[in-house]
Structures are given as C-alpha cells and as structure tokens.
Amino acid sequence: MTAVLLNFRGYDTMLEIAVLLMAILGARALTQIPQVTEPAPNACENAVQMGFIRLASPILVLVSGYLLWVGGHAPGGAFQAGAVVASLGVIGSLCGVRYPLWYKRGVENLVITAGLSSFIAVGIAAVAVGGNFLEYREHDAKRLILAIEAACTLSIGATLAALFAVGHGRGATSAPDGDRRSIHE
Amino acid sequence: MNNAQIYSLCGAALFAMGLWGVVVLRHLFRKIIGFNIMGAGVFLILVAMANRTHTPQPDPVPHAMVLTGIVVAVSATALALALLRRLYHETGLATLPARGADPHGNDSD
Numbered sequence: 001m002t003a004v005l006l007n008f009r010g011y012d013t014m015l016e017i018a019v020l021l022m023a024i025l026g027a028r029a030l031t032q033i034p035q036v037t038e039p040a041p042n043a044c045e046n047a048v049q050m051g052f053i054r055l056a057s058p059i060l061v062l063v064s065g066y067l068l069w070v071g072g073h074a075p076g077g078a079f080q081a082g083a084v085v086a087s088l089g090v091i092g093s094l095c096g097v098r099y100p101l102w103y104k105r106g107v108e109n110l111v112i113t114a115g116l117s118s119f120i121a122v123g124i125a126a127v128a129v130g131g132n133f134l135e136y137r138e139h140d141a142k143r144l145i146l147a148i149e150a151a152c153t154l155s156i157g158a159t160l161a162a163l164f165a166v167g168h169g170r171g172a173t174s175a176p177d178g179d180r181r182s183i184h185e
Numbered sequence: 186m187n188n189a190q191i192y193s194l195c196g197a198a199l200f201a202m203g204l205w206g207v208v209v210l211r212h213l214f215r216k217i218i219g220f221n222i223m224g225a226g227v228f229l230i231l232v233a234m235a236n237r238t239h240t241p242q243p244d245p246v247p248h249a250m251v252l253t254g255i256v257v258a259v260s261a262t263a264l265a266l267a268l269l270r271r272l273y274h275e276t277g278l279a280t281l282p283a284r285g286a287d288p289h290g291n292d293s294d
Contacts, residue, residue: 012249016256023260027267079256163263 010134013078014119017152020159021116027166049095060088068153072142078115078149082156089161108158115155118148192233199226211280213272217265224258 044050064084071077092099099108122144123134131137136144199222206219228251235247273279 012253016253019257019260023263026264030264030267030271079252160259166263166267 010119010123013152014116014123014134016079017115017119017155020156021113024112024159024162024166027163031166044096046095050097053091053095053097056091057088060084064153064157068146068149071149072146078152079156081149081153083160085153085157086160086164089157090164093161093165108162111154111158112162113155115148115152118151122148189233189236192236193230196226196229196233199223199229201226213269213279213281214266217262217269220265221258221262224254228254 044053064081067076067081067084068078069076071080091097119134126135127133129137203219203221203223203226206222207216210216210219231247231251231254235243235245238244269279
C-alpha cells in the first residue's frame with residue numbers, strides 16, 4: 001500500500017514527514033527544552049509496569065517490522081510501523097522509563113530527521129543518475145523504497161514519541177503548575 | 186439512500202458538531218477536540234466521495250488525501266497542544282481572555 005504510494009506519490013509521503021518534522025520543531029520551540037538533557041536514573045519502580053514493558057517491547061518491535069515489510073503489498077507501511085514504534089516511547093514516558101544513555105538529544109535529532117534526509121538523498125541521487133526527483137528505476141525501486149520506509153519508520157516513531165514527551169512535560173524546563181510565576185517575577 | 190450518502194451526511198454532521206465546539210466552547214482543549222472532530226467529518230466525506238466511481242475499485246486519490254490529512258491533523262493537534270501548554274504556563278489560563286480583558290488581571294490595558 002505505502003510502497004505504491006511511495007512509487008507514485010513520493011512527494012506526498014515526503015511532505016507528510018516534513019509536516020511531522022515541523023510539528024516537533026514548533027512543539028520544542030514552545031516548550032524550551034534545554035539542549036543538554038541530564039541522563040536521569042530510571043524513575044520506574046513499579047514491578048508490574050516494568051514487567052509489562054519488558055514483555056511488550058520485543059513484541060512491538062516485531063509488529064513494527066512486520067508492518068513495515070508487509071507495506072510492500074498490503075495495508076501497512078512506514079506510518080503504521082512508526083506509530084507502533086512510537087507506542088513504545090509513549091508507554092515508556094507514561095511509566096517514567098528513561099531512554100538509554102546513548103539516546104541523547106543529538107542522537108534523537110538524528111533519528112527524527114533520518115526519514116526526510118534519506119528521502120531527499122534518494123531523490124537527489126535519482127536526479128544524479130538522470131531521472132526525475134524521486135523517480136526510481138524498476139530494478140532498485142523495491143530496495144530503495146524499503147530503505148526509505150525503514151528510515152521513515154524510525155523517524156516517525158521517534159517524532160511521535162518526542163511529541164508525546166514534550167506534551168507529557170518530560171525534559172521541559174518547569175512544570176506548568178509548579179513555578180509558573182517565575183516567568184513574570 | 187446509498188452508503189456514500191449516509192457517510193457524507195454523517196461527515197457533515199460531525200463537521201457541524203466540531204465547528205460548533207470550536208466556535209462556542211471556551212476551553213481551548215475542547216476547541217482542539219472540536220477541530221479534530223471537524224477533521225474526522227471531512228475525512229468521512231472524502232472517503233464517501235471515493236466510492237462514486239461506479240467501478241469496483243474506489244478512487245484512490247481521496248484515500249491518499251485522507252492519509253495525508255490524518256498526518257497533518259496529528260501534527261497540527263500536537264502543535265496546538267504545545268501552544269496550549271505554553272499559554273497555560275505563561276498565564277495560568279486554558280482559555281482565551283474575554284474580549285477587552287487583560288489575561289493577567291491587571292487594570293492597565
């Protein structure tokens with residue numbers, strides 16, 4: 001399904017990713033998250049929640065991979081797979097699980113922009129070999145689309161999870177009802 | 186009445202309900218929800234219109250527009266929620282100030 005859309009409507013999907021990117025940029029600008037986030041200890045002490053997360057995480061990753069692959073010939077694709085990846089981040093945010101230490105702000109930014117940048121890179125490469133922007137040749141269309149879709153899945157998942165984290169107040173400078181007066185005084 | 190007409194009427198009703206919420210309700214979160222209900226109505230109408238081709242295959246263009254619309258609606262909602270949070274952070278209010286009123290409660294205006 002999405003593979004068909006990617007083939008014929010590459011622009012459409014690319015600009016959808018760009019819209020998501022704009023949303024996270026705007027949301028971050030509005031919440032003033034500090035550039036350097038201190039790695040905090042895991043705040044989740046609930047054994048049931050942690051057990052559920054340990055159980056659900058590999059299943060969600062598997063489902064996401066399946067949706068990504070099946071998108072080539074059936075309903076599925078990057079957005080569905082990305083939404084499943086994002087659900088991991090949402091569950092983690094809700095339970096207070098921190099991201100791994102290596103997942104710093106810079107890495108997150110890299111993952112968030114990977115989808116759009118791979119789109120643009122493949123589009124320009126298509127121009128370089130003598131086609132139109134995002135015009136794939138028959139024999140490598142499948143591989144290119146799968147590569148773009150995989151990058152987009154990670155990007156969409158990271159973007160949606162980051163949007164939720166912004167809304168959930170994780171990493172924000174201050175809680176809305178805590179010290180809101182400090183801005184005026 | 187065929188399926189497409191039922192879907193279109195439902196979509197129009199959802200759109201009207203959402204529009205009512207956006208215009209009448211004062212709490213901004215309810216306005217955002219209303220905005221999303223309006224969007225759902227539009228999507229329903231677009232899906233219904235895809236069925237008017239008189240062939241077994243529905244028209245894929247409105248479907249693609251709905252897919253794009255869902256992504257844009259999610260993004261716009263996320264941005265609207267971030268704006269709402271910022272407004273609440275700045276003023277302590279989750280509603281727009283009444284016309285002519287000062288959001289901080291000061292007399293100077």
